[in-house]
Amino acid sequence: AQSVTQLGSHVSVSEGALVLLRCNYSSSVPPYLFWYVQYPNQGLQLLLKYTSAATLVKGINGFEAEFKKSETSFHLTKPSAHMSDAAEYFCAVRLTGGGNKLTFGTGTQLKVEL
Amino acid sequence: DGGITQSPKYLFRKEGQNVTLSCEQNLNHDAMYWYRQDPGQGLRLIYYSQIVNDFQKGDIAEGYSVSREKKESFPLTVTSAQKNPTAFYLCATRVGQTNYGYTFGSGTRLTVV
Numbered sequence: 001a002q003s004v005t006q007l008g009s010h011v012s013v014s015e016g017a018l019v020l021l022r023c024n025y026s027s028s029v030p031p032y033l034f035w036y037v038q039y040p041n042q043g044l045q046l047l048l049k050y051t052s053a054a055t056l057v058k059g060i061n062g063f064e065a066e067f068k069k070s071e072t073s074f075h076l077t078k079p080s081a082h083m084s085d086a087a088e089y090f091c092a093v094r095l096t097g098g099g100n101k102l103t104f105g106t107g108t109q110l111k112v113e114l
Numbered sequence: 115d116g117g118i119t120q121s122p123k124y125l126f127r128k129e130g131q132n133v134t135l136s137c138e139q140n141l142n143h144d145a146m147y148w149y150r151q152d153p154g155q156g157l158r159l160i161y162y163s164q165i166v167n168d169f170q171k172g173d174i175a176e177g178y179s180v181s182r183e184k185k186e187s188f189p190l191t192v193t194s195a196q197k198n199p200t201a202f203y204l205c206a207t208r209v210g211q212t213n214y215g216y217t218f219g220s221g222t223r224l225t226v227v
Contacts, residue, residue, distance in 0.1 A: 036218075041123075043118075043218030043219050044216075044218045090156060092215075101159060102215070104149075106154060
């Protein structure tokens with residue numbers, strides 16, 4: 001069964017530093033992978049998605065993610081953190097079978113410090 | 115503007131009461147989903163519906179019920195059988211059979227008092 005694992009429930013970076021949020025997937029078939037961001041008491045917003053067209057995916061707000069099949073990873077990065085990036089980030093994989101359901105990781109809370 | 119409206123934003127329920135959370139969309143999306151979010155557990159699927167008058171259980175359907183009488187609406191009822199209903203509930207939609215991910219509503223925070 002497909003699943004995703006997010007390493008690190010909390011990540012703290014300084015403003016201007018590199019952001020790296022880790023996501024590993026488990027899938028027996030080529031996966032469709034997503035990153036979402038959630039601000040407090042709000043819904044989730046799609047940052048970017050991988051659907052096999054290109055291994056390096058660029059998203060909104062300067063984020064990007066690279067699909068690495070050999071490492072079964074889809075880590076999210078941003079070269080320079082901004083205070084407004086503080087939020088919770090979720091990795092998700094589309095499940096095969098009916099319903100086009102997504103299964104989500106447990107989330108990573110990103111803190112950006114001055 | 116097209117979007118998903120979840121209401122109310124905050125809801126308080128006494129133990130033993132049923133409550134219904136509203137989810138309305140004007141995106142003309144076919145599929146709709148209900149997720150429950152608890153701290154440290156991510157999102158867990160409660161129910162989903164791919165077409166009108168049809169819905170399927172997700173991973174944690176016990177104590178919940180839904181209906182899909184109109185394409186625009188997918189209300190979720192939290193029944194008294196749900197033993198721990200305090201959580202943040204999120205409704206989402208998906209357009210057709212593409213892989214564009216989901217569009218989410220802004221959520222309803224339910225608290226049992």
